[in-house]
Amino acid sequence: MITIAKNAGFCFGVRRATDTVEALIKEKNKSTIYILGKLIHNEEYIKYLEENGVFEISPDQIDELYKRAISGEKITVVVRTHGIEKNIYEKLESCEKTTENFTLVNCTCPYVTKIHKIANENSDTKEKKEIFILIGKNDHPEVMSIMSHVVGEGYVFANGQELENFLTDLKKRENFDEIFVNMAAQTTQKLEEWEKCQKILKKHCTNAKIFATICSVTDIRQREADELSRKCDVMIVVGGKTSSNTSKLAQVCEKNCTKTYWVQTSRDIPLDKIGHAKNIGITAGASTPDSLIQEVKRTMSEIMENQIENQIENEDFGKMLEEMESVKLYTGATVTGTVMGITDTEIRLDLGAKVTGIITKDQITDSNDVNLADLFKIGDSVDAKVISKSDRDGIAILSKKMVDSVKNLAKIAEYASTNETVEAKVVEITKGGVVCDVDSVRVFIPASMTGIKKGDDMSVLAGTTQQIKIVEVKDNKREAIGSIRAVINEQKKAAYEEKKAKEEALWNSLEVGMEFEGPVKNITSYGAFVDLGGIDGLVHKSELSWNMRVAPSSVVKTGEIIKVYIKAIDNENKKISLGYKTEESKPWNIFKAQYNVGDVVIVKIRNVETYGAFAEIIPGVDGLIHISQIADRKIESVASVLKKGDSVSALIKEIDDEKEKVSLSMRALLEDNAEEEVAEEVVEEAAEEVAEEVAEDNADEAAE
Numbered sequence: 001m002i003t004i005a006k007n008a009g010f011c012f013g014v015r016r017a018t019d020t021v022e023a024l025i026k027e028k029n030k031s032t033i034y035i036l037g038k039l040i041h042n043e044e045y046i047k048y049l050e051e052n053g054v055f056e057i058s059p060d061q062i063d064e065l066y067k068r069a070i071s072g073e074k075i076t077v078v079v080r081t082h083g084i085e086k087n088i089y090e091k092l093e094s095c096e097k098t099t100e101n102f103t104l105v106n107c108t109c110p111y112v113t114k115i116h117k118i119a120n121e122n123s124d125t126k127e128k129k130e131i132f133i134l135i136g137k138n139d140h141p142e143v144m145s146i147m148s149h150v151v152g153e154g155y156v157f158a159n160g161q162e163l164e165n166f167l168t169d170l171k172k173r174e175n176f177d178e179i180f181v182n183m184a185a186q187t188t189q190k191l192e193e194w195e196k197c198q199k200i201l202k203k204h205c206t207n208a209k210i211f212a213t214i215c216s217v218t219d220i221r222q223r224e225a226d227e228l229s230r231k232c233d234v235m236i237v238v239g240g241k242t243s244s245n246t247s248k249l250a251q252v253c254e255k256n257c258t259k260t261y262w263v264q265t266s267r268d269i270p271l272d273k274i275g276h277a278k279n280i281g282i283t284a285g286a287s288t289p290d291s292l293i294q295e296v297k298r299t300m301s302e303i304m305e306n307q308i309e310n311q312i313e314n315e316d317f318g319k320m321l322e323e324m325e326s327v328k329l330y331t332g333a334t335v336t337g338t339v340m341g342i343t344d345t346e347i348r349l350d351l352g353a354k355v356t357g358i359i360t361k362d363q364i365t366d367s368n369d370v371n372l373a374d375l376f377k378i379g380d381s382v383d384a385k386v387i388s389k390s391d392r393d394g395i396a397i398l399s400k401k402m403v404d405s406v407k408n409l410a411k412i413a414e415y416a417s418t419n420e421t422v423e424a425k426v427v428e429i430t431k432g433g434v435v436c437d438v439d440s441v442r443v444f445i446p447a448s449m450t451g452i453k454k455g456d457d458m459s460v461l462a463g464t465t466q467q468i469k470i471v472e473v474k475d476n477k478r479e480a481i482g483s484i485r486a487v488i489n490e491q492k493k494a495a496y497e498e499k500k501a502k503e504e505a506l507w508n509s510l511e512v513g514m515e516f517e518g519p520v521k522n523i524t525s526y527g528a529f530v531d532l533g534g535i536d537g538l539v540h541k542s543e544l545s546w547n548m549r550v551a552p553s554s555v556v557k558t559g560e561i562i563k564v565y566i567k568a569i570d571n572e573n574k575k576i577s578l579g580y581k582t583e584e585s586k587p588w589n590i591f592k593a594q595y596n597v598g599d600v601v602i603v604k605i606r607n608v609e610t611y612g613a614f615a616e617i618i619p620g621v622d623g624l625i626h627i628s629q630i631a632d633r634k635i636e637s638v639a640s641v642l643k644k645g646d647s648v649s650a651l652i653k654e655i656d657d658e659k660e661k662v663s664l665s666m667r668a669l670l671e672d673n674a675e676e677e678v679a680e681e682v683v684e685e686a687a688e689e690v691a692e693e694v695a696e697d698n699a700d701e702a703a704e
Helices: 012-026 043-050 059-070 084-099 110-123 141-147 160-172 192-202 216-229 244-256 290-310 317-329 401-419 487-509 587-594 667-703
Strands: 001-004 032-036 053-057 075-079 102-107 130-136 153-157 179-185 234-238 258-265 280-284 334-342 346-352 356-360 382-391 395-399 421-429 433-437 441-446 465-474 479-483 517-525 527-531 534-540 561-570 575-579 600-608 612-618 620-624 647-656 661-665
Touching: 001 334, 012 032, 012 053, 012 075, 032 059, 053 059, 059 075, 059 084, 059 102, 075 084, 084 102, 110 130, 110 141, 110 179, 110 401, 130 141, 130 160, 130 192, 130 346, 153 160, 160 179, 160 192, 160 280, 179 192, 192 216, 216 234, 216 401, 216 465, 234 244, 234 290, 234 620, 244 280, 258 346, 258 441, 258 612, 280 290, 334 356, 334 395, 346 382, 356 382, 382 401, 395 401, 401 433, 401 441, 401 465, 401 479, 433 465, 433 479, 465 487, 479 487, 517 534, 534 561, 587 612, 587 620, 600 620, 612 661, 620 647, 647 667, 661 667
Parallel strands: 001 280, 032 053, 032 075, 075 102, 130 153, 130 179, 234 258, 234 280, 356 395, 441 479, 534 575, 620 661
Antiparallel strands: 334 346, 334 382, 346 356, 382 395, 421 433, 421 465, 433 441, 465 479, 517 527, 517 561, 527 534, 561 575, 600 612, 600 647, 612 620, 647 661
């Protein structure tokens, strides 16, 4: 039997890179394609790329490519999955920005990009002394690209012993207690060595921060290789001789299977050493194309067929074939069967070798409402894992959910690596958090990551569908750790970034004199803040009203929509000064429109001075009643006649438009009244005299 590990071959990052390059090859508007280093560690695939006009370059050739692009040649440079040093990437970005003929395509694996960020944010800072440690191969391209993002003290160690030696020396530093050690791993680092390094670091540094950065696909692939190599007589590891992850796969397999052979193509298989193997396992590194894996499988199948033909002469072929088929049916094995029967509670599979597989409904789905006839039809091929078997009855009890879980776990790991937001239904509330189902994988969300405040009831989440992030995948327990809070924080961050972008765009568009209508957001003793559509401007109290005696809260109200205009912009301090009052609302202009010299007005005494009294004509405009204009006689003091708050009548004697001053007179009104009284007395006296003369004339006539 030949078994190919399910996760053998291209990983997500490599497949993304090869698909991208192959798409570039097929583009009609072709440019010359170059890759910084080998796209993958597989010589056969590299030959294929070269045959299709894709060539490998080194960083020192970038300048020459740029010159060719400037001259009119179309150039495309691809960054492989390992990534490149930060300064080289920035140089490529600069080339792309300065000429349209130079195109940069970044195929850096998301796992590696994540470690770039970790290295940058967890190395030496001004706030605290941090040391970044990476476990990996010092001269590996991925490691070199990661370490270029370290801003302070950073080190690379290949194994636990090197780490142990460094930490022993580090503890001798005087400021050791102030140092924070942060550690990550190369994505293809061997799990056994990584776990050893973690124990060493925890032993020396209690405040250390450890980042789980081994690619989950690499993790799963190594575990598969370990499991498969324990069950096989021969293990074939397919991959390039310079591939780090393939090398580690070979090391894992060699521990369990002495006949482990690392080959690049089927031509490298040592046929003379295979022997009469019954169980052959095949695994492959992340840079191995599917075509090479299938080619190796065909070669191994031919070997096994030849072995069978040689044994037919001496053995019963039917018995031997049955034995070979039955080897598959050990508990825990994954088998493929054909659906031959469907009921409401189970499906039956033909597994060959006179064995029937049974999968009950609860081992297919968690939903009781699902009709199995809607999921399967006769003749369908189904993968399942053996739970138990009865050789006597020829029946094997199978689980499809267990196989789906393994497949979906790899998918969940991809969600984690790409930081993708996924939908999850909350199926259980526990003491420490909630449990969600994502593609049939159990995802646990700790209470601190649910977004529910500490002490509040988490049962409100029961049965709800939530947006979550996968933050960790625990392959050994077939579960993952998720976070609702991470999505909430991301949404808040996105909202903040959007608000910030709008603010920046608004700042860039502002000019003195621009008019806005906006709500009053806040009122203080010195003015009012108005929302201009994302940023606030201040209307100082001096610009809010012409009357400085009026409080801002008396002029506008919170929430009121007012029309303002920009008076000044301070870009450095992000401050905007606004104007609100207008010439039309200026008290002096209102006064001028309503009153003239000679008008009599009722005024209110606002202030009493030694030389006169100030009286309010209208709000914002006062007039002066000089001491000489208060009475029609000389007075000793203003206060002896007027006091603050009195309302009196006065005549507008003079208006000084230039100085915006008004002279008032109470005396003028008193003098006018006096003149009227004198005139009345003269008229009365004249009338009396006329009356007397008339009386005398009448008397004389009577006497005659």
